Amino acid sequence: MPDPVVMLITGARKGIGRYLAEYYAAKGFVLVGCSREPSDFQAENYQHFCLDIVDERAVQKMFSAIRRTYGRLDVLVNNAGIASMNHVLLTPVSTVQKILSTNVVGTFLLSREAAKIMSKNKVGRIVNFASLAVPLRLEGEAIYAASKAAIVSLTQVLAYELADFGITVNAVGPAPVKTDLVCHVPQEKMDRLIARQAVKRWGEMRDISNVVDFFIRPDSDFVTGQVIYLGGIS
Amino acid sequence: MNSKNDSMVVLVLQSLSEVREQFGIPESVEPTGETVLFGLGGELDSLGLVNLVILLEEKISDELGAQIALTDERAMSQEHSPFRTVTTLAGYISRLLDETKHA
Numbered sequence: 001m002p003d004p005v006v007m008l009i010t011g012a013r014k015g016i017g018r019y020l021a022e023y024y025a026a027k028g029f030v031l032v033g034c035s036r037e038p039s040d041f042q043a044e045n046y047q048h049f050c051l052d053i054v055d056e057r058a059v060q061k062m063f064s065a066i067r068r069t070y071g072r073l074d075v076l077v078n079n080a081g082i083a084s085m086n087h088v089l090l091t092p093v094s095t096v097q098k099i100l101s102t103n104v105v106g107t108f109l110l111s112r113e114a115a116k117i118m119s120k121n122k123v124g125r126i127v128n129f130a131s132l133a134v135p136l137r138l139e140g141e142a143i144y145a146a147s148k149a150a151i152v153s154l155t156q157v158l159a160y161e162l163a164d165f166g167i168t169v170n171a172v173g174p175a176p177v178k179t180d181l182v183c184h185v186p187q188e189k190m191d192r193l194i195a196r197q198a199v200k201r202w203g204e205m206r207d208i209s210n211v212v213d214f215f216i217r218p219d220s221d222f223v224t225g226q227v228i229y230l231g232g233i234s
Numbered sequence: 235m236n237s238k239n240d241s242m243v244v245l246v247l248q249s250l251s252e253v254r255e256q257f258g259i260p261e262s263v264e265p266t267g268e269t270v271l272f273g274l275g276g277e278l279d280s281l282g283l284v285n286l287v288i289l290l291e292e293k294i295s296d297e298l299g300a301q302i303a304l305t306d307e308r309a310m311s312q313e314h315s316p317f318r319t320v321t322t323l324a325g326y327i328s329r330l331l332d333e334t335k336h337a
């Protein structure tokens with residue numbers, strides 16, 4: 001990996017994305033973040049783009065700006081995602097389309113455009129976000145789990161398609177972390193979920209950055225198509 | 235063929251030449267508009283085609299200031315792919331640029 005590393009994080013305004021932006025900015029990376037709303041995170045080595053990750057034209061413009069400003073992109077973290085808890089019989093199709101669009105189409109589009117820049121230098125790292133909702137078959141999260149299962153498949157196939165370009169594609173499946181995504185889930189449900197983990201505690205932000213650190217290390221160029229779930233779930 | 239299509243043919247030929255150089259593909263005959271890019275008897279394999287597409291999108295962005303995605307569901311088709319020959323690709327780019335203008 002070159003020094004400094006140029007990294008793009010989607011959904012960087014809050015939650016896990018915000019933590020990762022601050023974490024890697026503090027490490028001296030050149031950070032590019034994006035989200036639908038403006039971010040109040042400011043650092044000399046941080047640039048923010050306001051866009052919807054399923055807006056193809058807007059995404060292309062951002063990548064064009066990255067290429068012109070920095071000349072390369074080394075790491076993409078596809079963190080942006082949305083969820084909606086509901087019983088399947090009460091879920092409107094519009095919700096299904098929104099979740100699949102943001103989580104699956106967004107991850108696909110960002111990966112496609114990132115790979116174009118990364119392929120120039122024959123090196124790149126793409127880190128996607130899976131979820132424990134897939135292996136745990138979480139009730140009430142049918143569409144969210146389906147979208148994350150699609151991301152797992154995308155990760156595994158992209159690993160093959162992009163290997164010739166020197167790009168690895170992996171995914172991290174965090175244990176529940178106290179973010180906006182889970183703040184409306186009843187405590188009792190969260191307790192039951194955590195009880196199913198091998199290590200029975202809430203996930204911490206550092207657990208996630210630890211896995212991302214591993215995936216993006218130069219020595220991890222033989223690690224691709226892998227999904228690491230946290231908390232002992234497999 | 236109009237002058238816009240001519241300039242696109244030139245752009246594709248220049249980019250093809252750069253990709254050939256990058257991959258060390260020998261230039262057996264001088265490429266023309268009828269040169270087959272991909273598929274049976276094509277100059278490029280799928281990796282070469284992807285690199286050509288990346289290069290063309292960059293050039294179009296830098297030289298024409300337009301953002302287009304050279305994607306098509308028939309990309310890998312033997313008969314109907316817009317990536318089949320230099321001319322079909324040039325025509326496809328022109329059409330996408332027109333659509334961008336009218337979007």
